[in-house]
Structure formats: C-alpha cells, structure tokens
Amino acid sequence: MGMTMTQKILAAHAGVDSVKAGDLIMADLDMVLGNDITSPVAINVLKKIKRDEVFDKNKVALVPDHFAPNKDIKAAEQCKQVRCFACDQDITNYFEIGEMGVEHALLPEKGLVVAGNLVIGADSHTCTYGALGAFSTGVGSTDMAVGMATGKAWFKVPSAIQFNLTGAFKPGVSGKDLILHIIGMIGVDGALYKSMEFVGDGVASLTMDDRFTVSNMAIEAGGKNGIFPVDDQTIAYMKEHSDKAYTVYEADDDASYDQVIDINLSDLKPTVAFPHLPENTKTVDAIKEPVKIDQVVIGSCTNGRFSDFKKAHDVLKGKHVAKGVRLIIIPATQQIYLDCMEAGFLKDFIESGGTVSTPTCGPCLGGHMGILAAGERCVSTTNRNFVGRMGHVDSEVYLANPEVAAASAILGRIAAPDEV
C-alpha cells in the first residue's frame, strides 16, 4: 500500500522501505529544539542519561523566547541554565537576546529546517515546519533530552486526513482564516494522532507565511503534524534562507487517507475563534452582538511575520486605536523587527497609538508584556484561547488574522477591515 508524505519521511528516517499507520518506529532526527520553559526540564533529564552530552552540537537549537527578556528572577534562572548548558555543550544554534525570536519563526528564517527533515521540539507548535515539507512535531522534555543524547525519537506512525485546497483567498482572507475554518469544522481533536496533509491546486496560491500559519495550528486540531508539498515557493524560500541540502518527498498516488476534505479557498471569510477553544469559530460577518475589547495583540509564531505586519499596517495607517484599547505589536524575530522598521511600519504603529515590543512569546501564553485582568477581552493573532491563556481565568481571548486584529483595535470591538 502507498504511503502518505509524512509516512515517507518517517520511513526514510527509520531506515526502512515502508511504514504503515500504527507502526512504532525509532527515527533519526535532523534537529532537536527547546525553549526556556522546556529545556531546563530536558537538561535535568539529560543528566540521568548515560550519555549526557548532545549527539551533534549543530542539530540542537535552544531558543529562550517564552519568558525572555527575563520576566522575573525565576525566569532569569531558567534562561541562565539554558545559556550555561549551551555554552558547556558548545551548541551552535543558541540564540541570545539580540539575535533571537519566537522559535518557530526563527528556525525557518535561520535556515535550520528544510524539506524532508525530521524535527522534534519541546514545544507543541514545532509542527510549524510542515510548511517547508518537513516532518516536525511537538514533544515533551524527556523526548527532547533523549533526542539530544541519542539523535533519535520514537514515533507511532500516523494515518492522515487530506485537505484538498482549490481556488484562492479573497482579499482580507489568509492562512489564519483557513486553519480556523478547518478547526471549526473538525474540532480541537478532529485530527487527533493524525497528519494533516494539504494538497491541491489551491496550495500554490498560499504564500509561505500562509503555510507557516496553517501548519502552526495543526496541533490546535489535535494533529501530529500539518504538512505541505514542496513547490517553487518552498524552494525559493529555502534557497534564500538556507544552504542545507533538502529532500523532496511526495505522497504515493495510492496512499490511503482516513478522510479527504475539499476546501475552496474563495469560499472563506475572515474568521474569529471565540473563547475558550480554537474550534469556537464564527465568521466576522456573522457576529451580531458587538464584542467590546480591551486589548489587541499582533505577533507570535502564528502571525508575527513581516507579511502579517504589512497587513495590519495597511489597515492601521493614518488611523488611531480606540480610546482605552491597548494595541501590542510584537515582531516575531529581530529580522522581522528590522524589516518592519525599515518599511516604516513601527513609526506608523506608534503614531496609531500602538506599542511595539521586542520579540518574545510574552502575552501569547500569559507570560508577560500584556497580561489580562479579570473580565478583560483581547483580540489576538496567536493560536490558543484556552481559559486563562493570556492572564486571569476570567479573561477572554479571541483569535483572528492580523487585519481583523488591526480593525478591532481601531473600533474597540471585533471588526472586519472593511468597517474602518
């Protein structure tokens, strides 16, 4: 029987000709990732492993991004532990403040992941690199420790859901709306234990940034990974960012899928996920009662890339945020920050009444730099709106694309860009 794209990558890294859904395999890793929250646990676990050093100093990436710049003394101690470990083990890809960014925006930008790679990261949104035609998935700190020591991880080979995309987005609709639409349709466990494989003519019309956003949120549907085929755009992106050799894998024609879902991209509309699950989606035009808001966050590994800020800028330029609304702009990496600066966006954001932060996960996980009080509401371009995700248990997060977030900041309620 044929294999899916994911299964092909897994088989190659397990050194076998073929695998099928349900097989348990040990596979070789091309990159092992950790951040300032998960790495300290992994570093402590690594001490208990007989071989307590990393298998390849070039294949480990450590990115302190969650509570960095250090939010308090405990966070400082965690970052210090990661820094000392990186220094001791001579880790090539350790990113200090000044060169860092939110890990899943940073790794592709730095060219550390390319098509055909197998990557694990002790962070659930490691699935982002599926946009590049890689297999990548989130794991815990013990897997990260064993991965660092041995260069291997165990996997149960997943079955897959195929998403067949046709058409192209209408203006104001982007990758975020596609993935929110999918999660709204199949639910937060709709792809549990499964791969989400995106195919079809519509893929070509998605930018790389759209694909990163879509793959990023595969985990929000319970998916093990979310993967795109490699096309001219992928190759152009990799050539620009990386000198690593890549391998293109394609699903077999006779690969079997648990389900095939057809989506016409031109049918989609700006979509928002209401609290407290990413599956609680509504299109913005279907929101009848005005939803007043206190804060807007534009950033994160989901929508904190240059094109996201360009879209927000198009809506915000020359306008001002509503009185009483806090607009927090967080470019996901130093490079994106620089690009936004050179394009003049940052000045315009500040003149619109926004505040611009250094790259960090910050408020996305309720860490720092924009925590919500009881009863407050935030429209955010991030990926999770669980209870208490951005602060107080009685606060609310609404997930949206950058244009909707910008329009909402201007009007002080959830709004579509064509309303401003």
Place this chain on the structure above:
Amino acid sequence: MNAKGKVFRYGDNVDTDVIIPARYLNTSDPLELAEHCMEDIDKEFVNNVHKGDIIVADDNFGCGSSREHAPIAIKASGVSCVIANSFARIFYRNAINIGLPILECPEAVNTIESGDEVEVDFDSGKITDVTKNQTFQGQAFPEFMQELISAGGLVNYINKTL
C-alpha cells in the same frame, strides 16, 4: 502494578493551561508545580487530592502545549492514573515517557462518577469501580510502550540500550 483511589471527574478538552497554568512555569520543581495542579479548572483539587487518587475525563485530555510540567504536576500531586476517552498526543507520550500511567476506556469513563472509589490493574488494563461494583477492560498498551512503562520511563529504557 495496581492503583486505588478516589476519582476526580472532568469533562472534554482538559488543556495543559488549566492543568498547570503558564504563570507557574518559571519553575520545573515537581512539588512546586503540584501546588497549582488543576488550579484554573478546580481550585479545590490540590486541597482534596490524596496519594493514589485517579483522574477520569472525557475526550482529548491534556490538549494544548507540550509542557511536560502537566503530567509531572499530576504525578507529583499524588495522582496514580488518568483514565479518559482519549488523550492529546503530546500529553500521551509525555505521560508514558515520565511513567504516569494513563488508560483509554470510554466504557469506564461513561460510568465512573466523581468521588467513586476505583481500582486499576495496569498489567491487565482492568478498571474496577468499587463503589458501583462494575469492571471495565481498558485498552492494553502496545508491546513497545509496555516495555517503556515497565522500564520506568523512556530514560531508563534508553539507558539499557546505551
């Protein structure tokens, strides 16, 4: 191996943010994490949980982040086992990797109520609701995972191969 304890019953999609909120993730000390276990969904959990107690939940338990702090907090709070209809996949592998027993058994989940006394036999996957005097057969782990669990987690398993 057996577990026996009182049941704490939760619903669908118990996510890692409510199991251990991010505001406490500036530490990785298991006992400190355990002090805040389940805080955002059940404030009384930490006051009422006793060694050996069991969490029973519906679908997709442990969804959300990859923080191993979630199963670590549950284990350190004294919980001996989690039974659910299904588990989010990262939580599933984290639990196995750190040696927190978990079982999928929709029949048991359907019947067991909060406060019931429940006994679990991990070798056979048999779950007994002592209060209701009913037994259920949980799904047995594939052989590879049984090896991981009986080795006491992934680290011990890997050490044997090194």
